[in-house]
Amino acid sequence: MTLPPDFAFSQSNLQDYVACPRRFELRCLRKRAWPAIPGEPVQELERLQDLGERFHRLVYQHRTGIPLEVIERQILDHELSEWWHSYLEYAPQGLPTRQYPEFTLQAGLAGYRLLAKFDLFTLDPDGRCVIVDWKTGLHRPRRDRLQERMQTRLYPLVAALAAHSLLGREVLPEQIEMVYWFTSDPQHPEVFSYSPEQLYADRAEISELIRAIARLAEKGDFPPCTDERTCGWCVYRSLCERGIRAEMFDPDGSLEEDPGLAFDFDEIEPIEF
Amino acid sequence: MDLVELSFEQQQVAAAPLHPSVYLEGPAGSGKTTAGVRRLRFLLDQCVPGEQILILVPQRSLGLPYAGALADPHLPPGGLPSILTFGGLVKRMVALYWPLIAEEAGFAHPGRQPVFLTMETAQFYMGTLVEPLLFEGYFDSLRMERNRLFSQILDNLNKAAVVGFQHTELAERLKAAWSGSATQLRVYDQMQDCANRFRAYCLEHNLLDFSLQVEIFTRRLAHHPLCSAYLSSHIRHLIYDNVEEDVPVAHDLVGEWLPRLDSALLISDKDAGFRAFLGADPAGAEQLKECCGRVFTFSGSYVTPPLMQRFETVLANRLASRPADPPEPELRILLQVRQGRFYPDMIAKVCAEVADLVRSGECPPGEIAILSPYLSDSLRFAIQNQLKSRGIPSRSNRPSRSLMAEPATRSLLTLAKLAHPEWGYRPGEEDLRSALFFCIEDLDYLRAALLTQMRYSVAKGNLVKYADAPPDYQQRIGYRNGELFDRLVDWITEYRQNPAPTLDLFLARLFGEVLSQPGFAFHRRYDQAEITARVIESVQKFRRGWVPAPDRPDISPAQQYVEVMEKGLLAATYLPGWEEELEDAVRLMPAHTFLMENRPAQVQFWLDVGSYGWWQRLYQPLTQPHVLTRRWPHDQRWTDVHEYRANQEHLARLVRGLVRRCSGEVRLYAVGVNEGGSEERGPLLLALQGLLRQMLAAEVQHG
Numbered sequence: 011m012t013l014p015p016d017f018a019f020s021q022s023n024l025q026d027y028v029a030c031p032r033r034f035e036l037r038c039l040r041k042r043a044w045p046a047i048p049g050e051p052v053q054e055l056e057r058l059q060d061l062g063e064r065f066h067r068l069v070y071q072h073r074t075g076i077p078l079e080v081i082e083r084q085i086l087d088h089e090l091s092e093w094w095h096s097y098l099e100y101a102p103q104g105l106p107t108r109q110y111p112e113f114t115l116q117a118g119l120a121g122y123r124l125l126a127k128f129d130l131f132t133l134d135p136d137g138r139c140v141i142v143d144w145k146t147g148l149h150r151p152r153r154d155r156l157q158e159r160m161q162t163r164l165y166p167l168v169a170a171l172a173a174h175s176l177l178g179r180e181v182l183p184e185q186i187e188m189v190y191w192f193t194s195d196p197q198h199p200e201v202f203s204y205s206p207e208q209l210y211a212d213r214a215e216i217s218e219l220i221r222a223i224a225r226l227a228e229k230g231d232f233p234p235c236t237d238e239r240t241c242g243w244c245v246y247r248s249l250c251e252r253g254i255r256a257e258m259f260d261p262d263g264s265l266e267e268d269p270g271l272a273f274d275f276d277e278i279e280p281i282e283f
Numbered sequence: 284m285d286l287v288e289l290s291f292e293q294q295q296v297a298a299a300p301l302h303p304s305v306y307l308e309g310p311a312g313s314g315k316t317t318a319g320v321r322r323l324r325f326l327l328d329q330c331v332p333g334e335q336i337l338i339l340v341p342q343r344s345l346g347l348p349y350a351g352a353l354a355d356p357h358l359p360p361g362g363l364p365s366i367l368t369f370g371g372l373v374k375r376m377v378a379l380y381w382p383l384i385a386e387e388a389g390f391a392h393p394g395r396q397p398v399f400l401t402m403e404t405a406q407f408y409m410g411t412l413v414e415p416l417l418f419e420g421y422f423d424s425l426r427m428e429r430n431r432l433f434s435q436i437l438d439n440l441n442k443a444a445v446v447g448f449q450h451t452e453l454a455e456r457l458k459a460a461w462s463g464s465a466t467q468l469r470v471y472d473q474m475q476d477c478a479n480r481f482r483a484y485c486l487e488h489n490l491l492d493f494s495l496q497v498e499i500f501t502r503r504l505a506h507h508p509l510c511s512a513y514l515s516s517h518i519r520h521l522i523y524d525n526v527e528e529d530v531p532v533a534h535d536l537v538g539e540w541l542p543r544l545d546s547a548l549l550i551s552d553k554d555a556g557f558r559a560f561l562g563a564d565p566a567g568a569e570q571l572k573e574c575c576g577r578v579f580t581f582s583g584s585y586v587t588p589p590l591m592q593r594f595e596t597v598l599a600n601r602l603a604s605r606p607a608d609p610p611e612p613e614l615r616i617l618l619q620v621r622q623g624r625f626y627p628d629m630i631a632k633v634c635a636e637v638a639d640l641v642r643s644g645e646c647p648p649g650e651i652a653i654l655s656p657y658l659s660d661s662l663r664f665a666i667q668n669q670l671k672s673r674g675i676p677s678r679s680n681r682p683s684r685s686l687m688a689e690p691a692t693r694s695l696l697t698l699a700k701l702a703h704p705e706w707g708y709r710p711g712e713e714d715l716r717s718a719l720f721f722c723i724e725d726l727d728y729l730r731a732a733l734l735t736q737m738r739y740s741v742a743k744g745n746l747v748k749y750a751d752a753p754p755d756y757q758q759r760i761g762y763r764n765g766e767l768f769d770r771l772v773d774w775i776t777e778y779r780q781n782p783a784p785t786l787d788l789f790l791a792r793l794f795g796e797v798l799s800q801p802g803f804a805f806h807r808r809y810d811q812a813e814i815t816a817r818v819i820e821s822v823q824k825f826r827r828g829w830v831p832a833p834d835r836p837d838i839s840p841a842q843q844y845v846e847v848m849e850k851g852l853l854a855a856t857y858l859p860g861w862e863e864e865l866e867d868a869v870r871l872m873p874a875h876t877f878l879m880e881n882r883p884a885q886v887q888f889w890l891d892v893g894s895y896g897w898w899q900r901l902y903q904p905l906t907q908p909h910v911l912t913r914r915w916p917h918d919q920r921w922t923d924v925h926e927y928r929a930n931q932e933h934l935a936r937l938v939r940g941l942v943r944r945c946s947g948e949v950r951l952y953a954v955g956v957n958e959g960g961s962e963e964r965g966p967l968l969l970a971l972q973g974l975l976r977q978m979l980a981a982e983v984q985h986g
Contacts, residue, residue: 015354015356016351016354016355016356018354042809042812043809043812043813043815043816044799044812044816045790045791045794045795045812045815045816045819046791046792046794046795046796046799047788047791047792047795052788052791053784053785053788064396067378067379070379071379071380071382074379074509074513075509075512075513076380076382076383076509080382080383081382083382083393083394084381084382084393084394084395084396086394086395110334113334113362114334114362114363115360115361115362115363116333116358116360116361116362116363117360117361118356118357118358118360121356122356123354123355123356123358125363171360172360172361172362174360175330175332175333175359175360175361175362176332176361176362178330245795247795248795248796248799248800248806249799249807251801254795254796254800255795255796256795
């Protein structure tokens with residue numbers, strides 16, 4: 011098979027590819043449903059997923075202009091209430107004035123489309139651009155781990171390539187900033203500044219990833235990942251004959267310390283197993 | 284943008300100035316959507332912010348050409364246009380602004396999240412409310428499946444919402460138009476009572492069926508300052524395709540938007556309105572035309588060859604009883620109806636012709652459509668099987684395919700009952716035999732029967748291990764089969780010690796830990812995985828919106844799900860995404876589905892043209908699609924004359940729509956005895972035969 015010309019690359023499918031080319035093929039290219047359990051305890055995962063979705067919705071409602079007292083009528087859950095109050099108190103301040111919550115930008119690269127769906131995309135008329143991502147995982151990931159994430163590479167790149175369409179003028183890489191804000195550590199957001207050098211590097215790296223994927227698609231041979239420890243959190247484990255049961259995710263977050271066992275709630279397929 | 288390959292008229296539409304609004308009309312195949320897609324590209328090339336463009340279509344499939352255009356990697360970078368149906372827009376707005384309107388809309392728990400019902404979950408809740416009433420004698424004069432009864436009450440609620448009248452007026456409107464026996468008036472009153480109860484129940488439990496979403500949006504949100512400002516700032520440019528297939532309240536909304544939009548292109552298909560039974564209002568589209576400053580009319584066809592166009596004209600004239608010259612002799616080949624005595628004869632002939640077309644290279648499978656007024660399971664199965672045996676791929680987008688009809692679903696639910704003895708549902712021997720036969724890859728039916736007979740006790744609801752059976756018995760079953768059976772038994776035994784809290788979790792575990800492992804039938808089977816995923820999704824949706832019935836407070840959502848599935852109350856399942864279907868496959872579908880897919884075919888096979896199904900509407904004693912519209916005068920009675928006229932118009936419209944989506948030829952088939960065992964000579968067959976007679980008479984006359 012060949013990579014369909016209308017295929018769109020996102021942070022999520024690129025991350026899949028980086029983690030396991032076979033998973034990318036099954037989930038993103040062939041769209042194969044494989045309804046096994048991703049990890050245990052799955053109910054807790056589902057609860058956190060649901061809470062995360064509700065938090066994102068509240069913020070969206072807030073950024074859309076619905077009065078606070080109206081929004082707060084629907085916060086009946088204690089944990090959500092804590093997150094919400096942290097957000098009100100510590101959400102990034104001094105953001106650019108034009109705000110686009112839940113906003114998607116697209117741009118072309120290496121003959122394919124890149125898509126970035128931002129939690130909050132903000133712009134000033136002078137080109138200053140801050141991308142905010144609300145992270146609702148149990149633990150705050152380490153900075154070096156975040157730095158490696160495809161999201162941290164792709165979002166500023168797409169902003170650099172496409173934000174001019176919103177302003178009618180160029181947005182320089184050094185004017186772009188990516189901010190991760192954590193419900194688990196609301197007072198310490200992680201900020202990544204962008205630069206022309208980083209833009210150059212990201213463009214080259216992501217272009218190469220896309221070309222590599224296109225080559226593999228042509229050959230029809232996406233190999234499974236070499237580190238089988240991560241298969242315990244992959245729904246396709248039985249398809250690849252790499253295990254029977256889902257592994258427990260580590261509630262204490264020690265997995266975050268193991269480079270091979272990253273566990274990111276944003277990467278869990280929402281409730282589809 | 285390169286406009287060279289477009290016609291002059293298409294170029295004019297695509298590159299028209301932003302002001303004034305443009306209305307484009309013309310028959311199917313005249314290049315309207317192509318012009319609309321190019322208009323979209325024109326706007327983006329003109330640096331119109333993509334996120335300010337809305338492409339509105341009445342049905343998801345009709346948005347695919349626009350989605351294809353937006354997938355172009357050479358698109359200018361920027362925000363993305365939205366492609367939405369009116370229903371999709373409504374749901375988004377209701378979800379976003381829920382806290383603003385929940386209380387004033389009358390929901391009992393405005394602080395809690397809303398539960399958006401699917402068609403199947405809405406049917407379930409309607410069922411829980413109506414079933415007790417059936418025992419009180421409601422609808423006792425009707426003989427119909429319960430599902431259809433529930434869906435017609437929901438359909439009425441939807442009609443009230445999309446037409447824009449109070450749901451409490453349903454019976455009054457239907458009664459005012461009724462001209463038959465007085466017993467039907469009581470049926471309408473009972474329907475109204477059920478509709479009212481359902482609405483009250485939804486408000487009490489934060490449930491939002493489609494009708495309630497539409498009502499909340501049109502009556503409360505669309506004009507709320509916050510929502511209105513949001514829509515105004517987010518939608519500056521509109522491309523509205525197939526306006527004629529959309530509902531009146533969607534037309535109202537667009538009518539209000541038009542004066543304040545920066546640009547608008549409305550596209551309407553002439554002689555269409557195929558979704559009238561769902562509330563589509565072609566006359567409303569005509570009214571929108573009046574609000575547009577510029578009107579373009581396309582004619583001709585890029586799809587249908589001249590001979591087919593003449594075929595369409597003579598057939599439509601005949602159906603409309605318009606005087607016309609006899610058909611020209613060249614049409615004879617198109618008017619010929621191939622006869623088969625029984626359905627299997629017809630199916631065999633059609634499949635053989637399809638095979639000839641494909642093998643000779645005359646027509647690829649994707650350019651062939653096999654169409655019938657309805658598509659029963661048996662017809663679908665028979666045709667798909669025959670095509671498969673000839674190596675020809677086919678696809679069937681039948682609007683509602685029962686999940687329970689899938690052996691995988693039945694097997695999963697049988698194993699669920701076995702794993703949950705506390706529910707008190709013990710699978711019967713036949714169910715278990717089928718499940719084992721289906722789930723263990725190489726187990727044949729006889730051995731599955733033997734395993735069931737020897738290792739299962741219906742009374743206890745228990746499986747006993749193969750390893751503990753006598754040696755001669757083990758030999759008959761086979762070691763490998765026995766080992767797999769024991770793995771299943773062990774897994775269930777262990778599971779019973781620590782059962783999953785929800786049915787979807789059970790199913791996901793069963794799938795991942797047993798059925799998708801080597802030796803079991805779901806191993807590396809994407810089709811079975813897909814069905815399992817849909818069952819899980821269906822269970823989850825059911826569970827999340829579940830409200831315990833007052834008379835059965837102890838029943839779990841899992842138990843109730845199994846019950847209602849087996850009763851057929853959750854029969855409707857989700858369609859596969861249209862775009863995910865095989866591209867180069869013979870399309871096997873009801874004629875209406877084909878029309879709404881809006882993708883022409885080179886060769887169309889029309890099955891059973893003698894069937895009245897081509898002409899008359901479905902039996903719907905609780906509703907009346909012609910009366911529950913804005914066009915029907917309140918004080919007028921619906922008579923047989925109206926019915927006859929409506930059916931004739933429906934057939935003429937259907938025939939036109941099909942022929943205009945045919946780039947080669949139509950092949951017609953009739954049967955002596957239909958699927959139900961009776962002989963039918965419906966109006967389509969009579970019209971075709973009448974034309975053929977007229978042609979022959981003219982030939983005789985001219986020597």
